[in-house]
Amino acid sequence: MTTTLASRPPSPKPSHPPTRGRRRRPLRWLPLTPATALLLLFLGGPIVYCVAIAFTDMQLTGSSSTSFVGLDNFRHAFEDEDFRNAVVLTLVFTVLSSLVGQNTLGLGLALLMRRASGPVRTLVGSLTIAAWVVPEIVAGFLLYAFFRDEGTLNAVLDWAHLPSQDWLYSAPIIAVSLANVWRGTAFSMLIYSAALAEIPREITEAAEVDGAGGWRRLWHITLPMIRRSIGTNLMLNTLQTLSVFGLIWAMTRGGPGNRSQTLPVFMYDQAFLKALIGYGTAVALLLLLIGALFAAVYLRLLRTEV
Amino acid sequence: MTSPSLPAPSAPAAGQVAAPRAPSPRAARRTPTERRRTRRRAGVDLVLLAVAALFALPLVWLLLASIDAEADLRVGAPSPATTENFEAVWNEEITFRPMLNSLLLCGGATLLTVVCAALAAYPLSRYRSRLVRPYLLTVLFTTCLPVTAIMVPVYGLYVQVELIDSLFGTALFLAATQLPFAIWLMKNFMDGVPVALEEAAWTDGASWYQALARIILPLMGPGLTVVTIYSFIMMWGNFFVPFMLLLTPDQLPASVTLFTFFGSRDSVVYGQLAAFSLLYSTPVILLYVLIARRLGGGFALGGAVKG
Numbered sequence: 001m002t003t004t005l006a007s008r009p010p011s012p013k014p015s016h017p018p019t020r021g022r023r024r025r026p027l028r029w030l031p032l033t034p035a036t037a038l039l040l041l042f043l044g045g046p047i048v049y050c051v052a053i054a055f056t057d058m059q060l061t062g063s064s065s066t067s068f069v070g071l072d073n074f075r076h077a078f079e080d081e082d083f084r085n086a087v088v089l090t091l092v093f094t095v096l097s098s099l100v101g102q103n104t105l106g107l108g109l110a111l112l113m114r115r116a117s118g119p120v121r122t123l124v125g126s127l128t129i130a131a132w133v134v135p136e137i138v139a140g141f142l143l144y145a146f147f148r149d150e151g152t153l154n155a156v157l158d159w160a161h162l163p164s165q166d167w168l169y170s171a172p173i174i175a176v177s178l179a180n181v182w183r184g185t186a187f188s189m190l191i192y193s194a195a196l197a198e199i200p201r202e203i204t205e206a207a208e209v210d211g212a213g214g215w216r217r218l219w220h221i222t223l224p225m226i227r228r229s230i231g232t233n234l235m236l237n238t239l240q241t242l243s244v245f246g247l248i249w250a251m252t253r254g255g256p257g258n259r260s261q262t263l264p265v266f267m268y269d270q271a272f273l274k275a276l277i278g279y280g281t282a283v284a285l286l287l288l289l290i291g292a293l294f295a296a297v298y299l300r301l302l303r304t305e306v
Numbered sequence: 307m308t309s310p311s312l313p314a315p316s317a318p319a320a321g322q323v324a325a326p327r328a329p330s331p332r333a334a335r336r337t338p339t340e341r342r343r344t345r346r347r348a349g350v351d352l353v354l355l356a357v358a359a360l361f362a363l364p365l366v367w368l369l370l371a372s373i374d375a376e377a378d379l380r381v382g383a384p385s386p387a388t389t390e391n392f393e394a395v396w397n398e399e400i401t402f403r404p405m406l407n408s409l410l411l412c413g414g415a416t417l418l419t420v421v422c423a424a425l426a427a428y429p430l431s432r433y434r435s436r437l438v439r440p441y442l443l444t445v446l447f448t449t450c451l452p453v454t455a456i457m458v459p460v461y462g463l464y465v466q467v468e469l470i471d472s473l474f475g476t477a478l479f480l481a482a483t484q485l486p487f488a489i490w491l492m493k494n495f496m497d498g499v500p501v502a503l504e505e506a507a508w509t510d511g512a513s514w515y516q517a518l519a520r521i522i523l524p525l526m527g528p529g530l531t532v533v534t535i536y537s538f539i540m541m542w543g544n545f546f547v548p549f550m551l552l553l554t555p556d557q558l559p560a561s562v563t564l565f566t567f568f569g570s571r572d573s574v575v576y577g578q579l580a581a582f583s584l585l586y587s588t589p590v591i592l593l594y595v596l597i598a599r600r601l602g603g604g605f606a607l608g609g610a611v612k613g
Contacts (some may be wrong), residue, residue, distance in 0.1 A: 021494075026513065031518075032425070038478070039445075039486070041482070042478055043482050044415060046456045054454060059314070103549070112350050112352065112354055115347060120355060120358075124357065124361075127365070128358075133404065135543035135592055136409075136545055137565050138368075138583045138586065138587050141564070141583060143364060150379050152364070156363070182361065239450050242452050245454050246545035246565075271461075272458075284458045291451050293510075298450055299446060302446075
């Protein structure tokens with residue numbers, strides 16, 4: 001009996017305010033109401049509305065003829081060549097820029113920076129973070145200039161005697177993916193730097209003494225020890241990448257044609273430029289569901305982390 | 307802590323990249339191992355410098371183009387350096403009004419976010435209830451949802467309730483998008499303030515809002531600054547929300563006018579565009595430098611959530 005009592009952690013704080021007792025119990029949650037109201041009205045409301053509209057044929061031109069169409073929008077989406085194109089491009093964009101780009105480059109930079117000299121470390125850190133802090137639309141403009149036919153990238157390629165090309169025309173999805181890598185790598189780098197700093201030095205040193213080479217140490221010790229950070233980082237990167245709109249819109253507007261039209265851009269295009277609000281919302285709902293799935297996985301990861 | 311299994315957002319220490327542990331004491335004479343180590347360090351430095359150059363090029367172009375009257379899309383030395391571009395955009399139509407609109411929109415929304423978050427954080431941090439954990443988990447879940455996806459329904463909803471093209475309505479939505487993360491941060495900062503001081507105030511008959519306003523908030527000053535500045539930075543850079551919800555050109559914030567300016571690509575003067583981009587980016591860069599060290603990894607956490 002005593003042991004069970006003792007093993008229980010002492011309650012960290014008493015219910016306050018003690019003098020007010022139980023009588024005013026519901027009222028003390030009053031401060032929560034403004035925030036809850038704002039969240040319910042402006043985030044909850046649109047989500048509910050999204051679910052409702054996604055099953056109608058609502059159009060921007062004249063609201064008179066809106067009617068319930070069931071799953072038509074979704075059926076239409078899966079048969080729509082442009083929608084499938086957008087799904088494929090979103091996958092390419094996410095895999096290239098988030099999984100391969102930001103994540104791997106961020107980890108690489110974090111690993112290398114631990115071995116680099118001080119000034120170089122500061123320089124790399126400041127530059128990548130600067131690219132990250134710059135507002136999205138400025139980043140879009142800068143990388144548009146960088147990838148344009150007469151832009152800096154081609155100037156560099158010419159100087160190195162490599163073949164140059166009009167990137168925004170020949171490989172728009174690659175260009176916007178690289179743009180997203182440019183903008184988002186700092187985040188992964190910060191996460192991984194923090195994670196690597198927490199690996200006890202003795203462990204790596206012990207492996208070194210045992211004769212494990214650099215790559216084996218990385219594969220068998222470093223990566224397993226930061227695997228939770230990798231999971232968290234991948235989830236957050238993917239969620240961020242899924243909702244990129246401004247960057248692509250500023251660089252290519254989804255073009256040429258629809259060759260860099262990811263789901264957010266496709267959704268905007270259908271809902272506003274083609275005035276099919278109902279159809280655009282159905283696409284939005286799909287995007288929201290994918291996002292919710294990733295968010296749920298992310299929460300799961302956080303829960304096991306502690 | 308009411309929810310022990312949820313991690314604090316400010317876990318890793320410094321905002322910059324973590325420094326390696328102290329190097330082993332260096333002998334006066336260099337051993338072969340050490341020479342190899344120096345060589346390897348030089349190699350690492352070289353690789354990193356190459357990557358840094360790639361990250362730097364677009365930024366260098368921005369700086370050079372802004373002081374070059376005949377700027378094109380390539381990095382090139384201005385001949386000669388001039389302030390012409392800045393003078394050309396330094397007027398009400400291009401710079402002042404959009405920046406003022408941005409300030410009104412983001413300032414108002416930030417104020418609303420911070421007030422709501424501080425109020426909400428108080429019961430979440432101080433009272434114990436079975437509801438706190440689900441509430442916080444919902445909040446955390448909401449921070450992850452892609453806001454981009456709900457912009458179409460928000461637009462539809464705003465047209466119906468006639469909030470479209472209103473700075474006030476847009477500020478409300480911006481505040482709501484930033485609120486989950488602000489609550490999350492604020493709650494964690496508030497957990498760091500000891501309860502003992504409030505208990506004294508309660509015995510003296512202070513109410514919860516007196517305790518909050520006079521004791522807790524002053525004590526968590528740095529945390530409050532971080533939440534405020536962070537929310538402001540995220541809103542200042544937001545393009546999609548005002549792009550969708552505001553229509554009248556006079557009301558547009560700088561993020562959208564920059565895009566429209568840039569949208570007229572055929573006639574655009576790149577130097578001026580670069581100058582305006584620089585003016586528009588400066589406030590957030592300065593604010594970031596202010597809070598970078600304090601928030602550390604937590605800032606990183608937010609940056610990705612609201613892309």
